[in-house]
Amino acid sequence: MAYFIQRLLSMAVTLFLISIITFTVTNILPGDVAMMIMGTQSNPAALANLRENLGLNDPLVYQYGRWIFGMLTGDWGNSLLFKQPIGPIILQKMTASALIVLLSMTIALTLAVPLGVWSAVYKNRWQDTASSSVSILGVSLPDFFWGIMLILLFARALGWFPSSGFVHPNEDFLMALKHAFLPSLALGLGLMAHLTRMTRATMTGILSQEFIRVARAKGLAEKTVIWQYGLANAIGPVMTVAGLQMGYLFGSIIVMESLFNYTGMGWLTYQALLNRDMPLIQATVFVIAAVVMLVNLIVDLLYPFFDPRIQLK
Amino acid sequence: MSIFKKFLNFKGIIGITLVLCVVLIAIFAPLIIPPEFATKMDMRARLSPPNMAHWMGTDQLGRDLFYRVMLGARTSINIATSAVLMSLVIGLPLGLVSGYFGGRTDNVLMRLVDTLLSFPALLLALTISAVLGPNLQNTIIAIGIAFTPYLARLIRGEALRVAQMPYVEAARSSGATNSRLIIGHVLPNIMPVVIVQSTISLAFAILAEAGLSFLGLGTQPPEASWGLMIQASRDYLDRAPWTALVPGTAVALTVLGLNMFGDVLRDVLDPRSQS
Numbered sequence: 332m333a334y335f336i337q338r339l340l341s342m343a344v345t346l347f348l349i350s351i352i353t354f355t356v357t358n359i360l361p362g363d364v365a366m367m368i369m370g371t372q373s374n375p376a377a378l379a380n381l382r383e384n385l386g387l388n389d390p391l392v393y394q395y396g397r398w399i400f401g402m403l404t405g406d407w408g409n410s411l412l413f414k415q416p417i418g419p420i421i422l423q424k425m426t427a428s429a430l431i432v433l434l435s436m437t438i439a440l441t442l443a444v445p446l447g448v449w450s451a452v453y454k455n456r457w458q459d460t461a462s463s464s465v466s467i468l469g470v471s472l473p474d475f476f477w478g479i480m481l482i483l484l485f486a487r488a489l490g491w492f493p494s495s496g497f498v499h500p501n502e503d504f505l506m507a508l509k510h511a512f513l514p515s516l517a518l519g520l521g522l523m524a525h526l527t528r529m530t531r532a533t534m535t536g537i538l539s540q541e542f543i544r545v546a547r548a549k550g551l552a553e554k555t556v557i558w559q560y561g562l563a564n565a566i567g568p569v570m571t572v573a574g575l576q577m578g579y580l581f582g583s584i585i586v587m588e589s590l591f592n593y594t595g596m597g598w599l600t601y602q603a604l605l606n607r608d609m610p611l612i613q614a615t616v617f618v619i620a621a622v623v624m625l626v627n628l629i630v631d632l633l634y635p636f637f638d639p640r641i642q643l644k
Numbered sequence: 645m646s647i648f649k650k651f652l653n654f655k656g657i658i659g660i661t662l663v664l665c666v667v668l669i670a671i672f673a674p675l676i677i678p679p680e681f682a683t684k685m686d687m688r689a690r691l692s693p694p695n696m697a698h699w700m701g702t703d704q705l706g707r708d709l710f711y712r713v714m715l716g717a718r719t720s721i722n723i724a725t726s727a728v729l730m731s732l733v734i735g736l737p738l739g740l741v742s743g744y745f746g747g748r749t750d751n752v753l754m755r756l757v758d759t760l761l762s763f764p765a766l767l768l769a770l771t772i773s774a775v776l777g778p779n780l781q782n783t784i785i786a787i788g789i790a791f792t793p794y795l796a797r798l799i800r801g802e803a804l805r806v807a808q809m810p811y812v813e814a815a816r817s818s819g820a821t822n823s824r825l826i827i828g829h830v831l832p833n834i835m836p837v838v839i840v841q842s843t844i845s846l847a848f849a850i851l852a853e854a855g856l857s858f859l860g861l862g863t864q865p866p867e868a869s870w871g872l873m874i875q876a877s878r879d880y881l882d883r884a885p886w887t888a889l890v891p892g893t894a895v896a897l898t899v900l901g902l903n904m905f906g907d908v909l910r911d912v913l914d915p916r917s918q919s
Contacts, residue, residue: 345758348756467900467903476892479878590878600767601770616767619767
């Protein structure tokens with residue numbers, strides 16, 4: 332419990348720093364919100380008036396205070412692009428992205444763990460070389476390139492999956508999965524590479540330990556030795572790396588959702604950046620950083636579940 | 645002798661060959677190929693498949709893909725190298741100071757670095773690029789800043805380890821100053837890790853540049869860039885898949901080469917991590 336409270340406190344400090352960085356970076360923008368609302372050709376007097384009304388003449392510290400107070404009390408302001416309150420938009424897009432993030436992580440883990448174990452068991456044999464080649468190819472291709480290839484193959488040539496769009500899971504779950512599948516697969520293939528390498532490295536270390544030799548010596552089936560004795564000990568570090576990959580994933584969804592016109596958080600961030608929708612940029616960047624941090628916290632808290640020897644202090 | 649031998653395995657040879665080829669193309673292609681070759685439009689030969697006149701086919705404006713992909717090498721290598729150098733220039737002193745002195749300096753600096761690490765690198769790079777206005781120079785700055793926290797974190801860990809070594813202690817007791825200890829004793833001993841990480845960062849920087857340009861927030865037309873070429877190919881995938889395959893393969897081969905080279909470099913320079 333003490334550990335949990337300590338982590339929460341440290342999270343609050345990090346969130347505060349994240350908000351400062353977000354606010355600072357977005358305020359280097361030339362031109363301000365008033366200019367964006369009224370356009371560059373607008374009447375200077377009206378512009379000055381609007382600036383005063385929006386509080387853009389106040390010192391930056393005041394503006395920051397107002398912004399962070401709004402964020403904390405649920406008033407996230409209005410998007411200039413969509414002309415709607417930001418909070419509900421982000422909530423809806425987050426649901427869409429959660430589907431992609433979870434699906435791609437599932438795809439990556441289901442492929443990477445067996446492949447990594449296989450590699451470690453047949454270390455330095457052809458099976459190992461084959462799996463290493465697959466994973467090095469996975470990291471080397473940009474994920475949007477995977478995306479394009481998957482569109483060509485599964486959407487255009489075979490017609491199995493739609494190549495763009497988003498369906499909300501509440502409307503039609505199967506269709507939602509179909510729309511999310513190709514972008515998730517493209518992301519999963521990129522993720523898989525790192526996870527395979529991690530699984531292989533951890534498994535190699537564990538398979539060379541004494542208790543594995545003992546398990547073999549007392550006549551346990553090789554299957555039990557590898558999956559129950561070996562993998563049970565290797566899964567902790569693999570899950571930690573998977574948690575850390577969440578950050579990478581939340582960066583990649585910006586490219587992937589734009590490619591597939593999948594209207595989730597990544598697509599929203601991209602639209603905000605392209606149209607210089609300042610309040611929306613601030614909110615999306617802040618929310619993504621906060622979510623990445625939260626996911627890492629959850630992985631840390633789940634660690635004893637994967638490895639009962641670990642106690643959180 | 646033994647060091648050279650270690651490079652001569654399958655992975656090493658392929659990695660070095662690929663990296664060497666791309667670097668040579670990046671340096672010499674712009675000197676040999678007249679710039680108009682890559683911008684000359686031939687509307688009658690739009691989206692033509694690979695043939696004798698155009699080895700790799702043409703794009704939607706009838707421009708020769710072979711020349712464009714060759715010239716794109718310079719853009720990619722240029723941006724990736726400058727960005728990684730920039731993150732080294734900021735991250736190396738930061739990590740060294742943080743790891744060497746420890747204590748409060750370390751706490752404050754690493755807190756900042758950890759916060760920056762909560763921002764996905766691509767998101768940070770995209771935001772910086774959008775804020776500064778996308779062009780070649782700002783793409784370098786954006787990727788450079790986005791990569792800095794990763795390097796700083798790694799260098800800090802290494803500096804911390806080396807600073808506790810007996811030989812550093814020995815130098816300190818014989819009266820060496822802090823700056824002399826950092827530059828003369830800590831820095832040279834963390835160089836292997838820095839070199840390996842920089843090589844791997846180069847691979848990531850090339851992917852990041854391609855991603856940024858693909859989204860229109862990196863290199864801007866008419867500059868030839870692999871990411872831009874893939875972006876342009878999106879509308880013609882059905883009729884002309886080669887417009888995506890040519891630049892995509894170029895990115896893949898470059899990153900593949902850098903990754904393999906980095907792996908072998910790690911085995912040679914950093915024997916502790918050998919698997």
